[in-house]
Amino acid sequence: MGRAGGLVAGYGEAMSDLDREAPTLEALTARLAELDPEQAARIRVEPAPLAPEPSNAAAPPPVYASFSDFLAKTTPGQRLAWCRTKAKKANGERLMSPAPEHRITAADVATILMTARGRCAHCGSLAVERRPSNPANGAPLPWEHVGRRIGSLGHVVARFHGGTNTPDNLAWSCLWCNTWQSERIPGATDRGGYHPEGD
Template structure:
């Protein structure tokens, strides 16, 4: 089992204070670009998501996953030298992800009303959307 490292940010406020807005916008821009791509089974979306749309979804959720409530404001880990993706399962509930409430393949649109903030774990495995989950590096509020 992989040891779970300490979180980069314990709260959304710490994330905002420790991350320049240009970096947040760049991160959100990559998420918008990915959401706007043509997909094999759902084609090209009729509506395009902007960077501002993703920033608004992130801030409205205060960086918390809409499904499990974990603070999800980290990027997926990359190898520092090769910049290739590294295993992320041990911190999957900390990685921020933009999710379509109704998947595009099921007829969902790219409209802001169909978007929510999600941790990468819940976005990847809908069957593991457990409110209050504490596995896979989840960062919980003290009151939860």
């Protein structure tokens, strides 16, 4: 699968209505068939699994002990670059939803992150880590064992369902809750969920 050239396909497979934040794989495939072949070749289709896979992987210790620790161990420039990446993804055209009318900025994302103090709006886990990658080549590594600690920008009402890209429709989320609505469990400690006291 190649780079999407700014187009990103949503989740897929036959997900339940509870989990449906994006089109099914069948809907994505049908939409791809309608596109110009050159445009279709640029689109990366990444269906999410039907449900979280059971994992025997033990979660490593958290990278940051608290939100204050995250702020102390990262520079403003590093945090802004991370927020810029999240804004770029949120502003991108998707296969089943056009580019949003409102373009969110890195500063908007930073405000959402800081207001939430890095806590997932759904499970409350401190979600300020990045997806794990292989230090040798940067290739992505499986993330299911730390999914509740990976920071993500989620839409309250999904763009696929007509949600806007405005700050009032965006919330800081862990990648786990942002991927599966049915996994939004307040106080969850599975998948590396981490709830430091007093920060």
